[in-house]
Amino acid sequence: MATKTKAGEKIEASAPQQGLADRAHQLLLRRASVVAYGSKISAPLAMLASGLGVDAAQVEQALAANPQLFTREERGGQVYFGIEKPGLRSARVTDWKPEHDLANRLNPDAIAISPEESRLMTAEFARRAAANKAARLAAEQEQLRLEQEAMRAMQSAAAAQVGGESDLFTPYTLPEVALTDLYEPIVEQPAPEEQVAATLARPNTIFTISVNGSDQQVDLSAPLDEIIAQYRPAFAELLRAALTEDFRFVNFAEQWYLDDLVERFSKGDLRRIKDYLAETNEALSDRTFLTDLFNKRPSDPDYETYRFSLNYRLLKEKKEFEFVGVEDERLWLPTNSTIIHQKRKASExxxxxxxxDEPALAESGDNVSGSGDKRKLEHTLTYYEYENGLLPLDRAAQEFFPPPVLDDQRAAVFRFESPQLYVTYLAELRFPSPNRGGYLVGLDEFYQNLVPGAVFSIEATARPNVYTITYNRLATQQEERLLQFDERRNRYVFRPVLFNVQSDPGMLLSEARFPRLEGLHRLEESERKRPELVTSRAFEVVGNPVERDSSTAYWALLDDLFPAVNIQRPFSRAYLRAILTSSQYPYFSADPEGGDSYYYDPTKK
Structure with missing residues (x-):
């Protein structure tokens, strides 16, 4: 009776021996994992008997009954039984034919040549090409000669008709070309002196460009550095216009990328950013988003691409995100969110x-010094600014603070650090818009350490959105009765104040200087919006009554009027002077004796 192993091998023996042989075969196959295909697998008889748990004689009898499957050999006094590991035999190519060689397939008639024969054949090919080119030039020369003869004949006929000679036609002859010059050109380099002379003799090249509808002449013969320094804005405008019209490019501010290189962000990514902003309740930068939410580091090779892509995508979501950053410090807030609380409405x-908005009226007495991160702005505080925590974006402030990054940017968030008070303040710079001026809001807490008329300074730092704000402390404290607003009584009163801050005496609203400000009421909003009415009220409380033209008028210096008008609403000196000298308000007039003093005559209203 015969049976088969799991591998398909036939086993000849009695039933008990068949099972024993099959188990021995399986035991040997377990050693096959470390043996190559087709190799022999063997094990000592004693090991097989121990692994099968039977007598060695029974194992030997069962395996010896199947010599076609098991091999027996003796090594070192021990009996070994083995099998061959099943596998595929490697195929050997025995039917190769020479007609499949590359040379036989491409050109069966090819003949090998020597290197010398190869050089001769190459030279012959070059000679034939040069001869063909010379023949073509000769044919063109002959054609030109025939055309010139025909032209002379026509010229002679025309001259005969007009009764004279004509030299309007000048024959042209093609230059003679040597055969060797066609394939072995010789170029003679001019001497250095000749090159310099040729460069100096080169005529100026004038190029006309049109920028914003106006033509501009560009001299391209000037050095490259001078051209870039002089015409950089014009070239930048042309390049910006060209990139804007090309749909393949996208931009964020002055950065441009190919649209295909911009990373895509899902709605889930944008929702994570919005939730993160709501959780922190402050303006966060693009770098913060990349680090905390997208696990990106500045050392990553695609970091700048991700940064541009993130800002570009957030800018597209205007209903969800608002840009409040500056160049190289790109901050974002949720749209219509408020992190700076104001006493007055932003529109007011x-x-x-x-x-x-008018440059002539935006003049400032502030001083701006230094450049770069060494810039410094000194400002004298008015009562209106003190009460509302404001700083006007006048000419000096516009020069000091960075401009908006985007054309439609509403605001920028800054951080002011006070090393004297160990406090950091968040402030928001509102950029000018149509019919609204610009200003900085959020300094009301810092102003509580000052008094109206105090002088303080703001200094730039290495970070474009961080500034240092300081004031000069006096060695001893001063006590003055200064103007304050009594919320309960809804009027202005004088109260004693101790302060040790450097101030401008001309801007201090003290009782000794302006006693008639005591008990002054705030103007109604409709009255406060009229600068001429605010000015006339200031005349009544700081001016001196005088008899003029049979009526009672008020006379005051501009230096006295300026701090008084800034109680109710903001003024610059130029703005106040423009109102006092305007023909629209005939009840104001300049003092004929000069001295920057003015009259107010209520009877002329």
């Missing part, structure tokens, strides 16, 4: 500073 403050 913007209307108050509307005069700053």
């Amino acid at each position: 403050i913007g209307q108050d500073y509307r005069y700053l």
Whole structure:
């Protein structure tokens, strides 16, 4: 009776021996994992008997009954039984034919040549090409000669008709070309002196470009550095216009990328950013988003691409995100969110500073010094600014603070650090818009350490959105009765104040200087919006009554009027002077004796 192993091998023996042989075969196959295909697998008889748990004689009898499957050999006094590991035999190529060689397939008639024969054949090919080119030039020369003869004949006929000679036609002859010059050109380099002379003799090249509808002449013969320094804005405008019209490019501010290189962000990514902003309740930078939410580091090779892509995508979501950053410090807030609380509405403050839209009225007595991260702005505080925590974006402030990054940017968030108070303040710079002036809001807590008329300074740092704000402390404290607003009584009163801050004496609203400000009421909003009415009220409380033209008028210096008008609403000196000298308000007039003093005559209203 015969049976088969799991591998398909036939086993000849009695039933008990068949099972024993099959188990021995399986035991040997377990050693096959470390043996190559087709190799022999063997094991001592004693090991097989121990592994099968039977007598060695029974194992030997069962395996010896199947010599076609098991091999027996003796090594070192021990009996070994083995099998061959099943596998595929490697195929050997025995039917190769020479007609499949590359040379036989491409050109069966090819003949090998020597290197010398190869050089001769190459030279012959070059000679034939040069001869063909010379023949073509000769044919063109002959054609030109025939055309010139025909032209002379026509010229002679025309001259005969007019009764004279004509030399309007000048024959042209093609240059003679040597055969060797066609394939072995010889170029003679001019001497250095000749090159310099040729460069100096080169005529100026004038190129006309059109920028914003106006033509501009560019001299391209000038050195490259001079051209870039002089015409950089014009070239930048042309390049910007060209990139804008090309749909393949996208931009964020002055950065441009190919649209195909911009990374895509899902709605889930944008939702994570919005939730993160709501959780922190402050303006966060693009670097913070990349680090905390997208696990990106500045050392990553695609970091800048991700940064541009993130800002570009957030800018597209105007209903969800608002850009409030500056160049190289790109900050974002949720749209319509408020992190700076104001006492007045933003629209009212913007209307108050509307005069700053006119450059002639936006002049400032502030001093700006230094450049770069060494810039410094010194400012004298007015009562209106003190009460509302504001700083006007006048000419000096516009020079000091960075401009908006985007054309439609509404605001920028800054951080002011006070090393004297160990406090950091968040402030928001509102950029000018149509019919509204610009201003900085959020310094009301810092102003509580000052008094109206105090002088403080703001200094730039290495970070474009971080500034240092300081003031000069006096060695001893001063006590003055200064103007303050009594919320309960709804009027202005004088109260004793101790302060040790350097101040401008001309801007201090003290009782000794302006006693008639005591008990002054705030103007109604409709009255406060009229600068001429605010000015007339200031005349009544700081001016001196005088008899003029049979009526009672008020006379005051501009230096006295300026701190008084800034109680109710903001003024610059130029703005106040423009109102006092305007023909629209005939009840104001300049003092004929000069001295920057003015009259107010209520009877002329």
